[in-house]
Amino acid sequence: MINMAHQEDAKERFYRNFRMQQANIQEQITHLPSIAPVAGERQDATEVILTNISRLTNDVRDATHFLPAYDHRVYTDAVNTLRKELDETTAKLAPKSRFQFRPRPPAAVDGHDAPKSDSRRLVNSRDGTKGEKTNGQPPISPPLSPGGGGSRGRSRSPRAIKVEGERDAVITLPADHSRTSSAGQLIDLSSCVVNLCSPTAEASRAAPFASLMLKGVEKSVVVAGHVDGPVHVTGLKRCVVVVTARQVRIHDCEEVDFYLWVRSEPIIEGCKGVRFAPLPEGMETGAEGENKWKEVKDFLWLKEGQSPNWGVLGEGERVKGEVWRGVMGDEGGDVKAVLGRFGIA
Template sequence: MATLPPQQNADSGLKERFFRYFQHEVTELQEEINRLADKAITGGERADGVEHCLAGIARLSREVKDASSYIPAYDQRTYSEAIKALNDKLNQARAAFAPRSKFSFKSSRQSGAISAVSHHKNPSAISLEDAAELASQQRLKLPGARQLNDATASSGDTSTAESSAFASPAAPGTPANEGAGDGIGNGGTSLSSQNGVGLDGHGGTAQDGFVNRHLSSSQQQGSPVRKPSFSGTSSVTIAGHSGLHIILPPTASHATSAGTIANVRRCIVDMSQPTAEANGGAPFAGLTVKNVRDSLLVCGRVAGAIHITAVEGSVLVINARQFRMHDCKNVDVYLQCGSRPIIEDCVGIRFAPLPDTYTHEDSSAQPNLWDQVDDFKWLKAEHSPNWSVLPVESRISEHVWKNLVPGSPDMGLEEIFKAVKIQPKH
């Protein structure tokens, strides 16, 4: 049986990896554009979203150019057509948002020109509808699609399709700046009330703001343990805290439509109880984690995607269908994931399977691709240096997860941090 020369074989692998990366990014950008209509005009949220989309399209265009050394010219043109379609889609969305004058007159010539443009379609262009189909059905005829699909089908691995198929909650358009977290834990106002909108993008802002202010209030001094119920809201936002052990009780199970953890420093946040099947809990529909440092987050179950941005020196425990991590450094992730985890612009990420303490009855029957990580900023054939498997001897024991992490009146935060191997406070 003939084999490809080593260089040709390597180039083929790079083309396939870039195809998978490109298909995911196109789908993500299209979803971001579609979500612009739901963003608030006040506070610059929509404008921020538009800028984020523009930056994403420009970055993807640059990456196509950077990949020109191993992508044939014909394939580059195909990718460029998809990027052009994204630009057109964004321009149409921006035009729809533009304020319209109360009275307007349109000449027949102008109407004809607009009609001609709107009905003209470059036959070689890739429609965004087809781009969306990429993730779930992989039918888009981009370069390498047939070969990649055949290889996937023969191996029985549908994880790549699953990784992109399920709609994700909006990742933050622009991460909250670090300065916003400098005064957290000192009775300051939570990010929810600062921004005037909930960080989770849903309702319940006043309630979330009240909960976060109450968690950090001086009246709560003494024990660092907090158990907010999030009564009166359908979502959870934990934002702007330092030095707290926050445990969501089972009674918060009604608030799992969405969740956000943002701007926390040296905290333990345990959201496993309201999402546990044993407690009759429901998983979060989606979860966003951003700007977290030196903390332990037990995120519970997530039915859809978890988006993690700007986390450093922390330990995460996650059971999610889709995992996406951006701009993170030195993080240990204990993971149950039904699709291939994705990281971008990360370094020092170590993965281990979900501890038995947090598994549920159906976990063993579900695929766990915790160690099948795709680094979308590492397109070389070699293994990415940005992530690794956490050695068994370095993993946290079940005794710690079961008996120490839940906390007790005679156990302080620093003792738990030491047990889960988070660096001591400087």
């Protein structure tokens, strides 16, 4: 009887604490649109909400020993609802992309159309203006050049870059967009090779992304360049990701290799088979401080000892420098051939 009374008290205390934290997080999400995005204030508030949701997730998991299975599912669903509401709110607040994709026009070969290229570029589609057209089609952005050349028109500073819904494509940013954006988003990509380094490689010419979100990407290689603030990675499967960032948070990923330079410990949650390595040779950005790429914190593994959900990518298993140089220099290659060199079928 005493034990049963103790369990009832524990469930009641947990219920009150959960409802209090749930209400607090809900209020923070509701208040998020009213926070100005300048100076990273809104991003910092988002980070606080993510931390609170992760803490609540841990509390629910730790309560498994005294909560009935049904109650545990109810609490888990409530936490997932909070996370979904935060994702929907941040998506609505994200600046609208001022870019659109245009495929490279195929060249004629012996009177026949050449095979279509999978290479895609981002071109500026400035809202409210009418660009020049050729044969009724929007103009194609100028090709990349080793020296960072491009169109010599008026300089432009887009607010955000968003890549969504692409399949079997090689995606690069044209060199004339050297001043990138406050935010980057890669969403729902499959079998793609993405290189965002061109505009962010030279600090004297370009500002890095303030933040970056990767969501729902599978069987792809993403060379994300330099991010001043946080990188949020959700729902990636069988990918390779390279990035320099202040903070990296990784959720619900499987079989992903991360090559990182990160100022704070990478955080994972709900992941399986993720591996970590330092930046590939030749991609160092000169960032100051200690690279904490292997000081990974697994929010769903609080026991002593190594988490089984992540590991260090051995030196013999890391992709070699010549493969990376091919990705960085060959924007028009066969996407399947490129992915094959990374072991992504």
